[in-house]
Amino acid sequence: MASSNSAIGVWFIGAGGALSTTAIVGARAIARGLVGRTALVSDDEAFASLGMADLPEFRFGGHEIRRTSITESARSIARENGSLRSEWIDALADDLAAIDEDIRPGVARGGGTAIVSIADPRHCVPKEGARAVIDQLVADLREFRRRHSLSELVVINLASTEPPPDDASALQSLEALERAIDGGGALRPGVLYSYAALTAGAAFINFTASPSCLPAAIDQLSVRAGLPYMGNDGKTGETLVKSGLAPMFRARRLEVMSWVGYNILGNRDGSVLADGANKSSKVTSKDSVLASILGAPVKTRVGIDYVESLGDSKVAWDYIHFRGFLGHPMAMQFTWQGCDSILAAPLVLDLARFAVVALRRREVGAMKHLAAFFKSPLASSEHDLYRQMDQLHRYVKPSS
Amino acid sequence: MASSNSAIGVWFIGAGGALSTTAIVGARAIARGLVGRTALVSDDEAFASLGMADLPEFRFGGHEIRRTSITESARSIARENGSLRSEWIDALADDLAAIDEDIRPGVARGGGTAIVSIADPRHCVPKEGARAVIDQLVADLREFRRRHSLSELVVINLASTEPPPDDASALQSLEALERAIDGGGALRPGVLYSYAALTAGAAFINFTASPSCLPAAIDQLSVRAGLPYMGNDGKTGETLVKSGLAPMFRARRLEVMSWVGYNILGNRDGSVLADGANKSSKVTSKDSVLASILGAPVKTRVGIDYVESLGDSKVAWDYIHFRGFLGHPMAMQFTWQGCDSILAAPLVLDLARFAVVALRRREVGAMKHLAAFFKSPLASSEHDLYRQMDQLHRYVKPSS
């Protein structure tokens, strides 16, 4: 374990949300020995040789567009969802209050109606123009780094999913992006955050599906800045199961005819996602994750519906209709009942730890060895969970 | 593909059962182009370099203790289960009639009440004494080999599961086994079959759970005879899913607290297994497959109940209770609805093909690279389906 003198910055976009709150309270509760370390992939002994930074070294801060605090958000989760315990929040009161000091106003403008509607204008960056906004974000990050004498800084996007960019051409090259920033083009908050992070010397991770965060322009910036990044979209629930179960069908050469899945969930993301996901699910009627693993076309459908009573619980039902020997039809179905924040939070902490390794090794560009953590891993066409894990293990021991 | 002039013998213990019938009718239907090749693992292009024997080269025969024929059995499956089609049986009438000529009386004595009760004494080896019975079995195999000018011979046990041996000490060494054979000790049919197979120069595969088939004594015999063998217990349904799904929980370090499963099935094996399985399931309340994959103890329970109306269909429901980050409990459940014979038959043909490779390569002893096909693979402690498949791929390309 690294020396406890070091301090590492972990900065969340969407700092006041349920996922950020769960990751922060969880990391501090573990650091103080209040609870065990279940579900941290990075704890596997296979990664011991990396000498990873550990949770006690993490200093948390972030951007947020709503008027809230980690403490408030934690209390609300404890009351309504039960996944955080009141006694932890009591015991961590000072820690959380200190972290609340490091929450800065975020960027809502350009994020689309759904996001703008939940923002509090008094808690958004007041500047006009992309360059001025970026300057403010960079200043926030530099101040955070200075204040805590951070050795490394990782910025992770946990905010609600944005719509696709209005003008994709501005994201195709760093040059075009710089022009758009200075010329006042319409840009999504996602790319302002990633641009600012790399400018401030931080690694950047896009844990959301927002497509503006990590385009070609940002890849070029990462090369110029000599910094690593990764995304997109944390693989937490139904897609995790798909990527862990489809390989069984491939291994046995069972022919999956149809694989349809329905997700119901009740949290803020569910409400925001429902529209967009519905729309995009029509487009992606040929689901690439499954076709990629199964090596054959398969009829898929992914439904997402908002069911308020579920709160942060997420229920997915998948029905897999397949043919075996002699073309005989058979079926498997599963129901997955998880808690969104609880599934995602440890991955966020894992990614921070792996990103610190990459920063220390001065790695540049997409950290494609981290594909196992993402629904749409950048620079990788591998979706099979176990092959993705093999890639991660080879990163640790290249000869194996 | 190997030359179509060659002929390879595939001999089934329990030749008249649903699994044997499905494998034979399926192989012939594929050979004659009546149906496609779904679910043959050995068809994967990763194994192309092995130059495996193909289904048209297979000549089928077997031992059977009931008065039946492949043709009759196939008609009954078509009528009651629908997994074989009448038109295939019509088209294959001559093929099946010819194979029926190669069915010989089997051994029931010593197999326990459940097996003895379904046997027809007029269709059992009439000899008294283990040595005389073995001589008859060897003679059957040699005649089969001669009649069809077989280049290789593979014997596969598909008979109903036997009880544990009465006197395990007789199976501990080849010397002790020879003594028991000549001294008239109580031996299960399983070990008489495996002893006879290796004596007749055949590879032997135990696709059942019968523990008498492949003890230390037979391993020693395989070394003396220079022949390969493998077992035990084909991994076809619920256990397949377990071994393909548990790695996901391990990869994410989710803590599986309990994993309970209930199987309901209505075929002959279901009726025979129910008793024994119930009994043994109590013993194995700490299921080794899951504990081995998960690397931690887990409360498990496997129930098997006979539900006659299901026929050859098998339904399994599994409930997985696990903890995620911060110890939060979540759950996954699945229902698997398969057809037993349809799931098992292609594996039987795969194993025959891989065994021919081993025979041609003059491999000796347990074919541990075939662990992926078995619930309790011999000479292997690996139960993770994907790691088992990796082993098989390394067998093909040792350097990879």
Next chain:
Amino acid sequence: MASSNSAIGVWFIGAGGALSTTAIVGARAIARGLVGRTALVSDDEAFASLGMADLPEFRFGGHEIRRTSITESARSIARENGSLRSEWIDALADDLAAIDEDIRPGVARGGGTAIVSIADPRHCVPKEGARAVIDQLVADLREFRRRHSLSELVVINLASTEPPPDDASALQSLEALERAIDGGGALRPGVLYSYAALTAGAAFINFTASPSCLPAAIDQLSVRAGLPYMGNDGKTGETLVKSGLAPMFRARRLEVMSWVGYNILGNRDGSVLADGANKSSKVTSKDSVLASILGAPVKTRVGIDYVESLGDSKVAWDYIHFRGFLGHPMAMQFTWQGCDSILAAPLVLDLARFAVVALRRREVGAMKHLAAFFKSPLASSEHDLYRQMDQLHRYVKPSS
């Protein structure tokens, strides 16, 4: 049982479809003793006192817009779905050939694109203008009645669901409807069929969701003609389970917060329904069936997706999120795996038998005692399956 000399006409709109074929083959197979009488509600001894007409007395005919025959359709169902058996079709060859003589061209024009696109123009009524079309339909029915010396005639609509009427005002009164018929207004086929049926002295039953079939205008016509009718939309699968399970939650005063259901199916109706149902399901986000039974608002969602590989199988998954004592949340989920035609066909025959009773009793208007058979029963606000059955029993024994 009524005398076997009597002959009763049962005329299906959509005669060549899977449901009509299953009802006809089933009725004939039962009449000839080839198969038992499972799933006929009308067979319950509670209805014995009604002296109902039985299946051997039924003579079948119908309208159809595609070029097909009952025989062909039956062969295709046997081959692809297995719910009809080849040996029955063989044994009934003469019966089915005779019935094929009584299939007449149907009406596609006005049925919307989905219906027009599956129609064969050479198999549609060639006449122009609503009155001329009606005259043809009436003539078909009268010829059928004469040819078989029918004592009663029941017309049942089994065709694919039509879109809502273009001009609802024409359906509000018989006078307006007569004007539209003669004036060449745009009318759906559904109302032409029901108008023709009542004109020809038949009872009319709308087993589909088509809203044009039984408007106020037709109710007035039924009074003038002194004839009974009923609809809409046969209650066969997921809705049946809802109406049979929701009363349990009401009985125990458990508070259903959300009840969401997803249907996947692969038959022609599935393909046609998917669009419209999706659309309408948005509208009916407050599902009246459940709210009516539960006596409280409940968040509902009904999804219908076309999954071709399922054929005539239909799988529905419902998730019921409810609160118990002290507001504690709990959940129930079910999966229903049925065969659409097999579920619907016996209800169609039941309805024919009950309609004959009404004809003989000279009942007029909506047969509201048959609410148990419909998703949207006319002249009834009762959706609880058991209260609906009580209504039916009271019809038989008013005093009970």
Next chain:
Amino acid sequence: MASSNSAIGVWFIGAGGALSTTAIVGARAIARGLVGRTALVSDDEAFASLGMADLPEFRFGGHEIRRTSITESARSIARENGSLRSEWIDALADDLAAIDEDIRPGVARGGGTAIVSIADPRHCVPKEGARAVIDQLVADLREFRRRHSLSELVVINLASTEPPPDDASALQSLEALERAIDGGGALRPGVLYSYAALTAGAAFINFTASPSCLPAAIDQLSVRAGLPYMGNDGKTGETLVKSGLAPMFRARRLEVMSWVGYNILGNRDGSVLADGANKSSKVTSKDSVLASILGAPVKTRVGIDYVESLGDSKVAWDYIHFRGFLGHPMAMQFTWQGCDSILAAPLVLDLARFAVVALRRREVGAMKHLAAFFKSPLASSEHDLYRQMDQLHRYVKPSS
């Protein structure tokens, strides 16, 4: 509502258990307006005319064989199960402390090893001999009645299930029972409690499966004492669903071939029940509830397994294999995820309210109108939930 001056005694056998605690805390929380009244069947307006006693009038007390208190038990439930909330327990601190004053030592001797092993000898009635024990129990009840000036008293057995009686003949008549009591025969605690309750002028309700509670002897005693009683075994979970869902299959004359169910649960009762239930489930392979509702034999199997990680949660999976029209096989499966105490507690309060009505009406013997609340209702062969509810409604309005 009855006058709030009146006080009604509700006495629980097994007062310190999870069910009793949930019922008491729930009743007090409702009485103080801390939470709503979900899931009280007796709240239905159909019963308004009965003028039932309400929860604020209830005074609670009970017998208990373990050293515990309602307060402690409530805290433990809040911590481990979450179904009671800490803030309610805080707010009710005085109420619960007062009730704890009315918990008296119970009877373990004769209850079988499982029950004796969880008892604390210092918290058991110290007397020797059945008559002396009964005298003590009667004294406890009379003191309770006097202390709170109770107008009526209801004793409800919530203790763990006892084994069958050693000597059933002693329970066949009141005379034989009196002889056994005075002669020192071996009697289960259950019959001592019911004998004592009726002797003390209380109504008695057996909410458990213990078969000694309400034999013929106690029925005779109830006549002599002029008091009502009812049992056996509260219908709370999987059996509730069976009795609410099977009527749908009967209504449609679908032929249920097999209905198998598996229950997993982790509470104290689960641990105690597992053994006995396993044993008895073999005996009752022809489940009378289902056969009674379906009016036909059906293959059933009920499994109960103890899965510690589930705590007070109970998961049941049922698979229903049925035939429809033309004998076509189809299937329905459901998963029920409930909390045992939460499901049972409101029924216990309902039964107390209905028993008070019977006491006031001077009803004698089995309250068979309460069959809907029991798995094995006394004096009733009706298991259909809706017909049972009809019976209850007819009790209120005999003419309806």
